[in-house]
Amino acid sequence: MIPMPREDTPLWDDSEVLECVMVVPEAPDVKSFVFRPPSGATFLFRAGQFITLDLPLPGGVVSRTYTISSSPASNAYLTVTVKAQVDSIGSRWMMENLVPGMRLRAHGPGGVFHLPRQPDGKYLFISAGSGVTPMMSMAAFLFERGEEPDLSFVTCARRPSELIFRKRLEYMAGRIQGVKLHFVVGQDEPYEVWTGYRGRFNQLMLGLMTPDYLDRDVYCCGPDSFMQSVRDMLNGLGYDMSRYHQETFHAPVERVEDIEEIDDVIPQDRETAELDFVLSGVTSLCAETDTILTVAKAAGLNIPNGCNFGVCGTCKVRKRAGQVHMVHNGGISEDDIEAGYVLACCSHAIGRVEIEV
Incomplete structure (x- = not known):
C-alpha cells in the first residue's frame, strides 16, 4: 500500500x-x-x-x-x-x-507552456483532440484554486465520443459560473442527438462563443494544421499575438529561449501583389490585403458570390499558380484546397498569383 x-x-x-x-x-x-x-x-x-x-x-x-x-x-x-x-x-x-x-x-x-503563477486574467483555451490535455490541467487548477475564473474553453474532436474529458469539464462548468464550455465536432454520432457546434472551428464560431476574445489570453494546443488555422484566424481578426501561447504535439519546449519564433504569413496593406485572371486576359495590381473577389469586381470580372465570409462556398475558383493566404469559415473542403481551389471572398494574393477566371 x-x-x-x-x-x-x-x-x-x-x-x-x-x-x-x-x-x-x-x-x-x-x-x-x-x-x-x-x-x-x-x-x-x-x-x-x-x-x-x-x-x-x-x-x-x-x-x-x-x-x-x-x-x-x-x-x-x-x-x-x-x-x-x-x-x-x-x-x-x-x-x-x-x-x-x-x-x-x-x-x-x-516545459514553458503553462499558466502564470497568479492566473487572475481572462483566458481562452482552444484545443483539438488530445491537445486538450494541458488545457485540462489548467482548467482544473483554475477551478480548484478557490477563486472564480474567467475562462472560455473550446475543444474540438471528430465526433462527440472523442471529446476527451467531456464529463469532467461539464462537471466543473456546472459548479461555477466562470467556466464556459464550447464543443465542436466534425460529425454526429449515429442515432445520437448532438446540439453543439458542427464542422470546422472558424471565425464565426469564435465570435459566437467568445465575443470578447480580443481581451483574453489565448492558449492553444492541437495538431500543427489546427494551430496554424487558429493563428490565421486570430491574425485576420486583429488579435494581439503577443498574448497567444501554443504547445506542440511533437516537441514540447523546456526553456523560454528555445521557443521557435512563428513566422506566419500575414497580408500587408503596404505590400503589392499581382493577380492574373488567366481566362479573361486581365492582370491587376493590388495590395495584399485586397481579396481576390474585390480585385475581380474592380476589374469588371464576375465571380459568383454570396456570404462574402468564407461560409457558402459560392465564390470558389481555381488557383493555377502562386501563393494565396486564405482564412475561410468552412465553405471549402480540404480536398478542394489540395486540388488548388480557393474562396475568392477570403483569399489574398501574396506576390503574383494566377486565377482561372
Missing part, C-alpha cells in the same frame, strides 16, 4: 520511480494513467507542463514525453492522458501493458 502524504512529506524528484495506481478510460484509444511515488512524496509542477516516462519496451527502454493532465493543486498524484495513434510505439505499449502496480522511471516535470 502506498502511504498517504504527510505535512512534512518531501517533494518528489526524478531519482524516485513512479508507480501507476490507476488507469481510467477516457475515450476511444484514450486512457489516463495516474502515478504516485512509493514514498508518498508530493509533486510540484505548473499547470500545462509535461513529464517524460521511460517505457520498458521489448526492444529496449524508450523515452516519451506526455503532458500532465491533472491539476497541480492535487499534488499527491500526477496524471498523464494518452491517445494511442496507429503508428505510435510508446503510447500503444502503455495502452496495452501499463497496469496499476507497475513502476516507471520518470524525468521532469518541465
Whole structure:
C-alpha cells in the first residue's frame, strides 16, 4: 500500500520511480494513467507542463514525453492522458501493458507552456483532440484554486465520443459560473442527438462563443494544421499575438529561449501583389490585403458570390499558380484546397498569383 502524504512529506524528484495506481478510460484509444511515488512524496509542477516516462519496451527502454493532465493543486498524484495513434510505439505499449502496480522511471516535470503563477486574467483555451490535455490541467487548477475564473474553453474532436474529458469539464462548468464550455465536432454520432457546434472551428464560431476574445489570453494546443488555422484566424481578426501561447504535439519546449519564433504569413496593406485572371486576359495590381473577389469586381470580372465570409462556398475558383493566404469559415473542403481551389471572398494574393477566371 502506498502511504498517504504527510505535512512534512518531501517533494518528489526524478531519482524516485513512479508507480501507476490507476488507469481510467477516457475515450476511444484514450486512457489516463495516474502515478504516485512509493514514498508518498508530493509533486510540484505548473499547470500545462509535461513529464517524460521511460517505457520498458521489448526492444529496449524508450523515452516519451506526455503532458500532465491533472491539476497541480492535487499534488499527491500526477496524471498523464494518452491517445494511442496507429503508428505510435510508446503510447500503444502503455495502452496495452501499463497496469496499476507497475513502476516507471520518470524525468521532469518541465516545459514553458503553462499558466502564470497568479492566473487572475481572462483566458481562452482552444484545443483539438488530445491537445486538450494541458488545457485540462489548467482548467482544473483554475477551478480548484478557490477563486472564480474567467475562462472560455473550446475543444474540438471528430465526433462527440472523442471529446476527451467531456464529463469532467461539464462537471466543473456546472459548479461555477466562470467556466464556459464550447464543443465542436466534425460529425454526429449515429442515432445520437448532438446540439453543439458542427464542422470546422472558424471565425464565426469564435465570435459566437467568445465575443470578447480580443481581451483574453489565448492558449492553444492541437495538431500543427489546427494551430496554424487558429493563428490565421486570430491574425485576420486583429488579435494581439503577443498574448497567444501554443504547445506542440511533437516537441514540447523546456526553456523560454528555445521557443521557435512563428513566422506566419500575414497580408500587408503596404505590400503589392499581382493577380492574373488567366481566362479573361486581365492582370491587376493590388495590395495584399485586397481579396481576390474585390480585385475581380474592380476589374469588371464576375465571380459568383454570396456570404462574402468564407461560409457558402459560392465564390470558389481555381488557383493555377502562386501563393494565396486564405482564412475561410468552412465553405471549402480540404480536398478542394489540395486540388488548388480557393474562396475568392477570403483569399489574398501574396506576390503574383494566377486565377482561372
